[in-house]
Amino acid sequence: MAKKPIGPVRRAFAPWDDPAQPAFIEFRNVTKRFGDFVAVDDLSLTIYEREFHALLGGSGCGKTTLMRMLAGFENPTSGQIFLEGQDLAGIPPYRRPVNMMFQSYALFPHMSVEKNIAFGLLQDKMPKADVDKRVKEMLQLVKLEPFAKRKPHQLSGGQKQRVALARSLAKRPKVLLLDEPLGALDKKLREETQLELMTLQEDLRMTFLIVTHDQEEAMTMADRISVMDHGRILQNDTPATIYEMPNSRFVAEFIGDINILEGQISKKEGDQIQLFSSVLGDHLDIVQSIDVNVGDKAALAIRPEKMRISFDKPEGPGINAIPGEVWDIAYMGDVSIYHIKIAEAVTVRSIVANTTRLVERPITWDDKIWLSWNRDAGVILTR
Incomplete structure (x- = not known):
């Protein structure tokens, strides 16, 4: 039986919860060294057909090296990489049914849009x-028919990105690899393009791997994210699970904003747990199924939007207050971020949605307030 997802899911698609589903891409104990530097460290990962998978991490974590090994631009020092059950060892990049879209787009400046898209097809002697016919299909797919005769320097950043995408898809690869594909776009265009890529991937029923x-x-x-650090995958799960249930401090702090309160387990009865915080001098109640012992x-990691602020102390069962x-307020328009001092040199953040224009008695600087959250709002982290 498939596990119940945490939070919203983009689509009813979860082959990773079905043991009978075969792997489409499999990294099996893959290590990649450059001299003494270990870029990828004994990493294993399974990606499924039609999945949109993301390798997420900071610079130097190994995500691009992993993608380049799948593309064939680098060879593993040890381990194996499979695509549809076939070991890719020894298969050159141009013989692999994958295509890669680079951050720089790498368009030929002397060629028109349609000739850029056609280049790989002509190389294959189609x-x-x-x-x-294929070029026309690709132009329609990325909505660039009116720009077919233009050169890259006559296009906007977003249009260049679409040309690079069309060229990558023209050969109909089994896997599309996207290396920081939206990094050069401004925020609004990046958000629009993200939605377009999602729609395109679902319509084409292809497997996308993005770095x-x-x-x-x-x-x-x-659909799933692999959070990487120092050549290893720290957590691989759906976006909602990684956000709501991070398995380590690194993941909790890397994904979104987080408040972390240090402490010691003082009581445990089933999934009812108490954490004693020496900073607060108080016991905090948590509901979580986790293998911990008293002592x-x-x-305790809590997302700022799950912390409420009020002038009066909240009452009722299951509430920590x-x-x-x-200490400080950052007005962001749609939300305000409150920095709350809870002890000497210790502050936490609370995010409050600005749902109305006017508030009769707004909470402001230097106000004495109560900070509260539900028992199931936080997550205990032991590493």
Whole structure:
């Protein structure tokens, strides 16, 4: 039986929950060394057909090296890479049924849009009539028919990105690899293009693998995210699960904003847990199924939007409430970020949606307030 997903899901598509589903792409104990530097460290990962998978991490974490090994531009030092059950060892890049779209787009400046798209097809000696038909299909797919005769310097950044995408898709690869494909676009265009890529991937029923350091990009587009650090995958799951149930401090802090309160497990009865915070001098209640023992050092991680602020202390079962003082406020338009001092040199953040224009008694700087959250709002982290 498939596990119940945490939070919203983009589509009813979860082959990773079905043991009978075969792997489409499989990295099996893959290691890649450059001299003494280990770029990818004994990494194993399974990606399924039609999945939109994201490799997410900071610079130097190994995500691009992993993608380049799948494309054939690098060879593993050890381990194996399979595509549809076939070991890719020894198969050159041009013989692999994958195509790669680079961040720089790498368009030929002297060629028109249609000739850029046709280039790979002509290299494969496809008949000209078939090339013309395929190019027309690609232009329609990325909505660039009116720009077919233009050169790259006559296009906007977003249009160049679409040309590069059309050229990558023209050969109808089994896997499309996207290496930071939206990095050169401005924020609004990047958001629009993310939605277009998602729609395109579903319509084509293709497998997409994207490399990005942009957590928002990965959270928006991917069915699953592999969070990487130092050549290893720290957590591989759906965006909602990674956000709501991070398995380590690194993942919790890398994905979104987080408050972390250090402490020690003081009580455990089933999934009812108490954490004693020495900073607060108080016990905090948590509901979580986790293997911990009384006396273990741990931390409570809470997302800022799950923390409420009020002048009066909230009452009722299942609520944690601590006093604090408003230290700073960042007004962002749609939300305000409150920095709350809860102890000497210790502050946490609370995000409040600005749902109305006017508030009769707004909470402002230096106000004494109560900060509260539900027992199931936070996550205990032990590593």
